[in-house]
Amino acid sequence: xxxxxxxxxxxxxxxxxxxxxxxxxxxxxxxxxxxxxxxxxxxxxxxxxxxxxxxxxxxxxxxxxxxxxxxxxxxxxxxxxxxxxxxxxxxxxxxxxxxxxxxxxxxxxxxxxxxxxxxxxxxxxxxxxxxxxxxxxxxxxxxxxxxxxxxxxxxxxxxxxxxxxxxxxxxxxxxxxxxxxxxxxxxxxxxxxxxxxxxxxxxxxxxxxxxxxxxxxxxxxxxxxxxxxxxxxxxxxxxxxxxxxxxxxxxxxxxxxxxxxxxxxxxxxxxxxxxxxxxxxxxxxxxxxxxxxxxxxxxxxxxxxxxxxxxxxxxxxxxxxxxxxxxxxxxxxxxxxxxxxxxxxxxxxxxxxxxxxxxxxxxxxxxxxxxxxxxxxxxxxxxxxxxxxxxxxxxxxxxxxxxxxxxxxxxxxxxxxxxxxxxxxxxxxxxxxxxxxxxxxxxxxxxxxxxxxxxxxxxxxxxxxxxxxxxxxxxxxxxxxxxxxxxxxxxxxxxxxxxxxxxxxxxxxxxxxxxxxxxxxxxxxxxxxxxxxxxxxxxxxxxxxxxxxxxxxxxxxxxxxxxxxxxxxxxxxxxxxxxxxxxxxxxxxxxxxxxxxxxxxxxxxxxxxxxxxxxxxxxxxxxxxxxxxxxxxxxxxxxxxxxxxxxxxxxxxxxxxxxxxxxxxxxxxxxxxxxxxxxxxxxxxxxxxxxxxxxxxxxxxxxxxxxxxxxxxxxxxxxxxxxxxxxxxxxxxxxxxxxxxxxxxxxxxxxxxxxxxxxxxxxxxxxxxxxxxxxxxxxxxxxxxxxxxxxxxxxxxxxxxxxxxxxxxxxxxxxxxxxxxxxxxxxxxxxxxxxxxxxxxxxxxxxxxxxxxxxxxxxxxxxxxxx
Ligand SMILES: *Cc1c(COP(=O)(O)O)cnc(C)c1O
Numbered sequence: 124x125x126x127x128x129x130x131x132x133x134x135x136x137x138x139x140x141x142x143x144x145x146x147x148x149x150x151x152x153x154x155x156x157x158x159x160x161x162x163x164x165x166x167x168x169x170x171x172x173x174x175x176x177x178x179x180x181x182x183x184x185x186x187x188x189x190x191x192x193x194x195x196x197x198x199x200x201x202x203x204x205x206x207x208x209x210x211x212x213x214x215x216x217x218x219x220x221x222x223x224x225x226x227x228x229x230x231x232x233x234x235x236x237x238x239x240x241x242x243x244x245x246x247x248x249x250x251x252x253x254x255x256x257x258x259x260x261x262x263x264x265x266x267x268x269x270x271x272x273x274x275x276x277x278x279x280x281x282x283x284x285x286x287x288x289x290x291x292x293x294x295x296x297x298x299x300x301x302x303x304x305x306x307x308x309x310x311x312x313x314x315x316x317x318x319x320x321x322x323x324x325x326x327x328x329x330x331x332x333x334x335x336x337x338x339x340x341x342x343x344x345x346x347x348x349x350x351x352x353x354x355x356x357x358x359x360x361x362x363x364x365x366x367x368x369x370x371x372x373x374x375x376x377x378x379x380x381x382x383x384x385x386x387x388x389x390x391x392x393x394x395x396x397x398x399x400x401x402x403x404x405x406x407x408x409x410x411x412x413x414x415x416x417x418x419x420x421x422x423x424x425x426x427x428x429x430x431x432x433x434x435x436x437x438x439x440x441x442x443x444x445x446x447x448x449x450x451x452x453x454x455x456x457x458x459x460x461x462x463x464x465x466x467x468x469x470x471x472x473x474x475x476x477x478x479x480x481x482x483x484x485x486x487x488x489x490x491x492x493x494x495x496x497x498x499x500x501x502x503x504x505x506x507x508x509x510x511x512x513x514x515x516x517x518x519x520x521x522x523x524x525x526x527x528x529x530x531x532x533x534x535x536x537x538x539x540x541x542x543x544x545x546x547x548x549x550x551x552x553x554x555x556x557x558x559x560x561x562x563x564x565x566x567x568x569x570x571x572x573x574x575x576x577x578x579x580x581x582x583x584x585x586x587x588x589x590x591x592x593x594x595x596x597x598x599x600x601x602x603x604x605x606x607x608x609x610x611x612x613x614x615x616x617x618x619x620x621x622x623x624x625x626x627x628x629x630x631x632x633x634x635x636x637x638x639x640x641x642x643x644x645x646x647x648x649x650x651x652x653x654x655x656x657x658x659x660x661x662x663x664x665x666x667x668x669x670x671x672x673x674x675x676x677x678x679x680x681x682x683x684x685x686x687x688x689x690x691x692x693x694x695x696x697x698x699x700x701x702x703x704x705x706x707x708x709x710x711x712x713x714x715x716x717x718x719x720x721x722x723x724x725x726x727x728x729x730x731x732x733x734x735x736x737x738x739x740x741x742x743x744x745x746x747x748x749x750x751x752x753x754x755x756x757x758x759x760x761x762x763x764x765x766x767x768x769x770x771x772x773x774x775x776x777x778x779x780x781x782x783x784x785x786x787x788x789x790x791x792x793x794x795x796x797x798x799x800x801x802x803x804x805x806x807x808x809x810x811x812x813x814x815x816x817x818x819x820x821x822x823x824x825x826x827x828x829x830x831x832x833x834x835x836x837x838x839x840x841x842x843x844x845x846x847x848x849x850x851x852x853x854x855x856x857x858x859x860x861x862x863x864x865x866x867x868x869x870x871x872x873x874x875x876x877x878x879x880x881x882x883x884x885x886x887x888x889x890x891x892x893x894x895x896x897x898x899x900x901x902x903x904x905x906x907x908x909x910x911x912x913x914x915x916x917x918x919x920x921x922x923x924x925x926x927x928x929x930x931x932x933x934x935x936x937x938x939x940x941x942x943x944x945x946x947x948x949x950x951x952x953x954x955x956x957x958x959x960x961x962x963x964x965x966x967x968x969x970x971x972x973x974x975x976x977x978x979x980x981x982x983x984x985x986x987x988x989x990x
Pocket of ligand 1: 247248249250252631632633702703704707728729730731732734
């Protein structure tokens with residue numbers, strides 16, 4: 124029989140053990156080994172069987188055992204010391220407190236998914252893991268940050284395989300009562316409620332769960348409550364499930380409801396209101412609309428001024444260079460949900476539609492684009508690796524027409540990973556960095572210690588990590604085969620599947636086509652030979668989920684599974700179902716090589732390889748994402764990519780063969796090249812170099828520091844300036860309106876130069892006179908610039924220097940002469956051009972308005988197209 128309602132009874136711990144409950148409710152346990160040791164000591168068997176889940180451990184542990192622990196002095200003393208450590212961690216000053224006052228007093232971080240631990244399955248892949256690592260790094264650094272997301276009642280699916288290798292999906296219920304979550308309550312004890320208006324007079328209600336990620340609270344909105352009609356109750360049912368309207372409702376709840384949840388949280392707890400709002404990927408973008416509404420309704424600003432204040436304090440991060448990965452809605456659907464009887468006073472729906480309009484060449488007028496809105500609602504924006512920055516500037520250049528791609532105001536900050544979460548304990552202990560001062564950000568000096576570690580110790584540690592992976596993989600493999608219908612009697616071979624001494628290659632990720640799961644199968648015979656090589660075999664551990672609606676991805680998984688099912692190779696290649704953080708940890712820590720072969724440049728960053736590197740793994744990867752930036756020739760290998768080859772099959776073929784050659788002739792050769800003590804010296808040199816050189820770079824704390832320096836700090840200052848009296852915002856909005864309206868009258872009329880021509884010599888200079896019309900604008904509104912430098916064969920300037928010209932004469936109403944000098948500081952073909960840009964101290968980039976005037980004879984230098 125089935126229960127009609129379910130609920131979870133939380134355990135009551137005997138008094139002296141009460142702090143265990145507090146430790147379980149703060150996710151810091153997930154990256155703090157002493158806290159994990161303490162939970163393990165409660166009941167080691169149960170700790171293992173619950174998959175290291177403190178909440179389940181405490182609810183399932185026998186009462187007798189609790190009574191026993193309550194009088195176990197050793198345990199109680201450990202408990203007191205771990206609890207004191209958490210208390211200090213949460214309250215002491217850390218790095219952020221040393222930064223002075225030009226950084227945000229509070230940051231709000233909105234994301235559609237958060238990957239914090241395997242026991243809180245609210246993520247599908249890299250985006251969520253990154254968001255989780257961002258919160259943890261913020262906590263470690265003492266940054267005041269509040270996360271905002273949704274609580275999906277079925278999380279993302281759990282994956283298993285059918286007998287013939289087809290992905291099966293299950294959606295186990297996520298019971299918030301059994302999770303490290305507490306309900307946000309008003310002072311009178313009732314659950315706080317957040318409402319979002321819907322068309323037709325309906326409204327969506329949500330309650331708010333709070334997770335504690337060290338010092339950082341994470342608010343998760345949950346629509347699964349009885350106040351809602353059944354349809355609305357299901358809004359937060361699944362991550363990335365349902366149709367487009369369902370997704371729109373989720374995003375309205377995340378953005379609009381998220382800001383309201385944040386306000387409720389700050390009101391109830393007294394937390395400081397955020398100065399900076401970070402929109403992590405377009406899905407969360409509606410938060411900007413809600414903030415505009417607040418300024419209009421509560422503070423009396425008009426839409427344009429409200430937009431300027433909102434923009435000033437908003438940072439937008441774009442995460443995908445795959446056009447299909449950009450979140451778009453039918454324009455009508457957005458109109459229906461934000462217009463009509465649901466239109467907010469002072470926030471006209473046509474202004475909203477304009478924010479997400481693809482009103483550039485190649486855009487689709489019927490669509491509302493969340494990334495485009497993200498750029499228009501955020502004064503500062505970034506991609507997630509240097510290469511992704513370049514690709515994003517090209518992809519979105521249509522929003523800033525007339526500007527060279529290099530000037531498109533999208534910067535980049537390369538992702539990082541959280542050490543506490545991803546570095547194996549023995550590796551952390553081995554590198555044993557000097558006890559760092561809590562107020563210092565971990566840096567290069569912390570990794571210098573690896574020079575003192577003997578090679579034999581590194582090798583022994585890696586061998587132990589590899590052996591643990593092999594053990595773990597066998598267990599998972601057996602479970603998978605049982606689920607596929609095999610009987611125990613047939614599974615004797617599983618005990619010797621994989622070999623703890625063989626070169627182990629990890630390959631795990633989501634399975635969209637650009638990640639090319641099956642590239643390694645291009646030449647099956649060759650792969651087989653490499654797996655079975657008697658002298659220098661390799662073995663592969665593979666994992667990954669396909670989106671439930673993506674049958675193409677499921678076919679790729681099936682191909683791998685069929686290959687791995689072959690009795691001839693099944694001891695050397697395994698597919699482990701249900702890739703999640705719990706499987707990622709043994710995998711990234713245990714493998715010798717991390718393999719990544721995406722179709723360049725579609726991997727925005729990639730972070731798994733960073734996790735492997737921190738554990739002494741070497742990367743073998745296409746030069747895409749972070750690897751394009753930090754591959755240095757000694758920290759791993761780059762798979763040559765056939766970028767120019769248009770035929771996709773031929774390109775795959777070329778890259779697959781390059782991969783086989785690398786693995787066989789370089790990677791395996793080096794791994795098995797042993798000295799008289801059995802050590803692969805040259806391999807270990809690369810491992811040491813990887814730890815030392817990549818160690819300091821691939822950290823989430825480094826990433827967080829970059830965000831503070833490049834984006835959060837400047838956004839806080841802009842936000843303060845705009846919020847101080849709103850006069851600045853009104854003036855900026857009025858100025859933009861005037862400049863946009865008057866720009867048609869702005870022209871470069873004529874350019875004269877003295878000193879160029881045949882005789883130009885290096886060290887010489889030319890005197891420029893530039894005649895401009897500004898129409899109704901004043902010289903204070905503009906910057907007249909000369910750009911000069913090397914030119915290519917098509918006369919395009921290459922990375923030109925920019926000099927502002929001086930106003931020399933007002934020779935007629937609205938017409939001016941400007942002057943300046945260009946110095947020839949290099950030989951060879953050089954050139955210059957001039958341009959007029961809007962200028963205002965509150966702009967974050969001269970391209971912000973997307974306005975520029977060039978001389979009539981100069982076409983814009985390079986123009987990117989939006990794909
Ligand atoms: C790190 C991680 C990812 C990210 O994968 P990339 O392909 O490197 O972006 C995805 N899923 C899990 C479970 C991870 O731990």
